[in-house]
Amino acid sequence: MSNQIGNYSLYIALFSSFFLLFHSSYSIRNKSKSLDSKIFSALSVQTFMVLISFFSLIYAFVVSDFSNVTVYNNSHTTKPLFYKISGSWGNHEGSLLLWLLVLTIFLFIFFISSKNLSNKYRIITVLFQELIIIGFLLFILFTSNPFLNLFPIPKEGTGLNPILQDPALAIHPPILYIGYVGTSIIFSSSLAALVCGMVNKIWAQHIKKWIITSWIFLTIGILLGSIWAYYELGWGGFWFWDPVENVSLMPWFCLTALLHTIIVLEKRNIYQSWTIILSIATFSLSMGGTFLVRSGILNSIHTFANDPSRGIFILCFLFLLVLLAIFIFFIFQKKLFKNLVKPLLVSKETAIIVNNWFMMFFLSVVLIGTVYPIFLEVISGSKISIGPPFYQKLMIPFLVPFLLFMALGPKLKWIKDNLGKVNLNQIIPFILSIVISYLIVKLFGISYLFILPLFAVGFFLLFSTIKDFFSKNSSLPQKISHFAFSLFILSILFNGIFAKEFSSNMKVGDERKFINKVIKFENLKIIEKDNYKSLMASFKISDEKRSINLNPEVRVYNQPRTLTSEAAINSTIYSDNFLVFNVIKDDGYYNVRYQYKPLMMWIWFSIILLSVGGILSYLKKND
Amino acid sequence: MIKKIKFVIIILFFSFIFFVFFLGLDKPNSYLPKKNITEIDTSLVFKNLYDQKEIVLGELISKNSFSIVNIWASWCLPCRDEHEYLLKLKNLNKINVIGINYKDKKSNAAKFLLDLGNPYHEVLIDLDGTKSIEFGAIGVPETYLINNKIIVKKYIGPLDQSKLKDIIEIIKNEKN
Numbered sequence: 001m002s003n004q005i006g007n008y009s010l011y012i013a014l015f016s017s018f019f020l021l022f023h024s025s026y027s028i029r030n031k032s033k034s035l036d037s038k039i040f041s042a043l044s045v046q047t048f049m050v051l052i053s054f055f056s057l058i059y060a061f062v063v064s065d066f067s068n069v070t071v072y073n074n075s076h077t078t079k080p081l082f083y084k085i086s087g088s089w090g091n092h093e094g095s096l097l098l099w100l101l102v103l104t105i106f107l108f109i110f111f112i113s114s115k116n117l118s119n120k121y122r123i124i125t126v127l128f129q130e131l132i133i134i135g136f137l138l139f140i141l142f143t144s145n146p147f148l149n150l151f152p153i154p155k156e157g158t159g160l161n162p163i164l165q166d167p168a169l170a171i172h173p174p175i176l177y178i179g180y181v182g183t184s185i186i187f188s189s190s191l192a193a194l195v196c197g198m199v200n201k202i203w204a205q206h207i208k209k210w211i212i213t214s215w216i217f218l219t220i221g222i223l224l225g226s227i228w229a230y231y232e233l234g235w236g237g238f239w240f241w242d243p244v245e246n247v248s249l250m251p252w253f254c255l256t257a258l259l260h261t262i263i264v265l266e267k268r269n270i271y272q273s274w275t276i277i278l279s280i281a282t283f284s285l286s287m288g289g290t291f292l293v294r295s296g297i298l299n300s301i302h303t304f305a306n307d308p309s310r311g312i313f314i315l316c317f318l319f320l321l322v323l324l325a326i327f328i329f330f331i332f333q334k335k336l337f338k339n340l341v342k343p344l345l346v347s348k349e350t351a352i353i354v355n356n357w358f359m360m361f362f363l364s365v366v367l368i369g370t371v372y373p374i375f376l377e378v379i380s381g382s383k384i385s386i387g388p389p390f391y392q393k394l395m396i397p398f399l400v401p402f403l404l405f406m407a408l409g410p411k412l413k414w415i416k417d418n419l420g421k422v423n424l425n426q427i428i429p430f431i432l433s434i435v436i437s438y439l440i441v442k443l444f445g446i447s448y449l450f451i452l453p454l455f456a457v458g459f460f461l462l463f464s465t466i467k468d469f470f471s472k473n474s475s476l477p478q479k480i481s482h483f484a485f486s487l488f489i490l491s492i493l494f495n496g497i498f499a500k501e502f503s504s505n506m507k508v509g510d511e512r513k514f515i516n517k518v519i520k521f522e523n524l525k526i527i528e529k530d531n532y533k534s535l536m537a538s539f540k541i542s543d544e545k546r547s548i549n550l551n552p553e554v555r556v557y558n559q560p561r562t563l564t565s566e567a568a569i570n571s572t573i574y575s576d577n578f579l580v581f582n583v584i585k586d587d588g589y590y591n592v593r594y595q596y597k598p599l600m601m602w603i604w605f606s607i608i609l610l611s612v613g614g615i616l617s618y619l620k621k622n623d
Numbered sequence: 624m625i626k627k628i629k630f631v632i633i634i635l636f637f638s639f640i641f642f643v644f645f646l647g648l649d650k651p652n653s654y655l656p657k658k659n660i661t662e663i664d665t666s667l668v669f670k671n672l673y674d675q676k677e678i679v680l681g682e683l684i685s686k687n688s689f690s691i692v693n694i695w696a697s698w699c700l701p702c703r704d705e706h707e708y709l710l711k712l713k714n715l716n717k718i719n720v721i722g723i724n725y726k727d728k729k730s731n732a733a734k735f736l737l738d739l740g741n742p743y744h745e746v747l748i749d750l751d752g753t754k755s756i757e758f759g760a761i762g763v764p765e766t767y768l769i770n771n772k773i774i775v776k777k778y779i780g781p782l783d784q785s786k787l788k789d790i791i792e793i794i795k796n797e798k799n
Binding site: 319322377378385 | 626629630633634637638641643644645646647648730731734737738752756760
């Protein structure tokens with residue numbers, strides 16, 4: 001029953017989309033002002049219908065209705081309720097339905113929160129957004145319908161991938177999607193603003209909230225995915241430059257650049273083209289990411305559904321949207337240049353442009369690293385594999401000037417500033433950070449070329465942002481976010497340089513020495529849970545000062561039968577102790593891998609702080 | 624005028640990207656390469672994982688019968704999944720299974736095989752990954768079914784029940 005309800009509500013939503021499309025183009029032509037109510041009701045119907053369809057999918061998962069193919073493929077009666085619910089968006093079909101839901105809800109919120117702006121602008125935004133919604137509805141209904149029937153009805157489902165049974169991953173997709181989908185509103189509304197010739201301060205103030213919202217969700221979404229990879233995949237790292245990870249990072253670079261550009265537009269009414277192009281690019285990259293991930297064109301550890309027909313659909317759809325955006329940009333571009341002021345070289349405006357160029361550089365590195373192997377294979381047939389060294393080699397040297405600009409840029413004034421005011425106050429932190437970095441490098445005998453300058457600029461950014469907290473000339477959210485970023489870079493550096501790893505085969509009762517620590521395998525017990533059996537080991541790691549207990553697990557999930565290792569992680573503010581063990585054979589020995597990771601918490605913490613900066617800026621009243 | 628040229632260039636650029644991706648979608652994940660480029664380079668020299676002795680690949684490939692070359696690494700999770708199928712292949716006793724250890728630490732690789740069992744008759748090292756590229760590999764795991772220097776079929780991604788069945792059937796058909 002829920003299958004039919006879900007399916008037909010999607011058709012009704014599709015119908016309302018077409019209605020909105022025709023009605024809004026009609027009302028633009030007639031320039032009438034009283035049609036708001038019809039658009040509003042159609043939008044409400046659409047949002048409501050997608051909501052119903054989403055909840056009927058969740059319902060099917062909760063009651064384990066195996067007449068639904070998606071439920072049959074991704075659930076099982078013994079799953080805990082929480083994972084049954086999260087299972088509804090943990091698969092391809094359900095995740096698209098979630099995407100659609102966020103799209104419609106966002107449009108609805110946009111419509112009711114933009115009442116003070118011109119009707120024409122609102123209607124054109126709805127028009128563009130409905131084009132996207134129709135694309136997704138058709139995609140869902142014809143290539144990945146979550147409401148397909150299965151007959152005869154099986155008694156049991158085939159289960160949810162156990163590595164996806166994790167709280168961080170259950171909320172990671174929705175958060176990331178809110179970020180992605182938020183960029184669609186930015187796309188539609190910037191095209192609408194372009195058409196209406198209102199790319200100006202007022203519009204910037206209005207769309208800034210949406211940009212910040214998407215940015216916050218995207219940042220937290222990436223963070224959650226990264227935390228999941230750290231805890232669940234048990235590799236002991238937080239970023240692997242995997243294509244699927246890169247795909248979420250690319251719109252982030254674009255959105256970060258946009259976040260800075262929109263401030264200039266709001267304050268100084270310049271950089272209209274930058275704003276529009278970045279808005280288009282951010283959304284295209286989000287969509288392009290969906291294409292790369294969902295079409296199976298990439299080979300990655302995150303393997304999703306491999307279905308070329310889906311790929312062709314998204315590709316054509318994306319191409320049409322990009323073409324549309326380019327056409328509109330070129331047709332209405334002349335409306336942009338009315339009040340073009342050239343910014344002076346030494347000013348905050350220029351600093352933000354410098355930031356944008358750096359973002360574009362990092363974006364291109366990641367884009368090339370992700371897409372180039374595909375191009376090369378199609379054009380020449382040869383295959384290459386691009387790994388972390390590529391990204392590190394290309395990005396690290398450019399991080400040095402980037403961080404330097406990040407420390408100096410916010411101090412500059414709008415319109416015009418002079419460099420003559422460099423004084424002792426700024427030179428002292430600079431010298432201090434060089435001395436500190438030199439001591440670190442000397443003390444620990446690090447020989448890598450870029451470590452010294454990286455540490456130096458990292459510390460410099462840290463000191464100058466701390467100093468900024470005592471001055472009044474820039475905004476608090478900016479200070480917090482830049483401070484967080486310096487923490488982030490420094491934590492990564494410390495983490496990368498001082499991490500240590502130990503690996504050995506041990507049996508219960510064994511003791512091993514590792515640097516100044518003793519690792520003891522104390523005992524092992526078997527625990528029965530609802531959906532898995534657990535082998536829980538108990539380890540004690542002690543040095544002169546203190547000792548910690550770690551309880552890693554090996555889980556045997558029953559549906560489908562899968563073995564996963566759950567790392568035991570002891571996190572303190574100084575370091576993480578990471579221990580994972582594996583079953584070898586039946587001779588009582590277990591493979592034990594222990595890692596010491598300094599400042600791991602600070603990486604997570606700094607990203608959270610970065611988004612706190614975003615949240616504060618969202619809450620801040622417009623001055 | 625300049626605006627028009629810009630416009631055309633941008634449209635052409637995106638169309639180019641579109642077509643590349645479009646063609647890219649057509650590329651299936653496991654395929655039969657054309658006959659003349661299917662030969663493996665038997666002159667490649669590898670080191671053995673355990674004793675570091677240098678071995679020419681040609682000496683390992685069975686003449687007039689099938690061999691399996693599997694590219695793997697201890698850090699690769701899907702390699703763990705496919706391990707049981709490799710063990711099954713070895714247990715068939717009809718086929719020579721060669722493992723190429725890709726960009727790995729020797730101690731980790733040896734431990735991996737000790738822990739999970741060694742499905743290979745010979746384990747070779749490809750420390751920097753360049754030899755696997757000469758093989759035409761794009762990642763791990765990858766499995767090549769080879770008959771007397773010729774790549775009969777290439778499997779990208781972990782082996783599973785259906786791929787295993789496929790391999791066994793190809794061997795059977797050829798024998799008949």
